[in-house]
Amino acid sequence: MDMEWIHLVGDIGFPMAITFFLLHRMERKLDDLIHSIKDIKFHTTDD
Structure with missing residues (x-):
């Protein structure tokens, strides 16, 4: 039973x-993208 778990974690864990x-x-890159879009929107509506 223990060897089955070790094999399963080895196959699926990585x-x-x-x-x-x-x-x-x-997720981090999407957060940066959302921030950039909001910043662009703010600067274009500021005119």
Whole structure:
């Protein structure tokens, strides 16, 4: 039973870790993009 869990975590754990890392990076980039869009909107409506 223990070997099954070790094998399962070894097979699935790495892809899950990579997925979490990439989603976290993408979320941060999307937040930056939203901030930039709001900043552009503020500057264009300020005229």
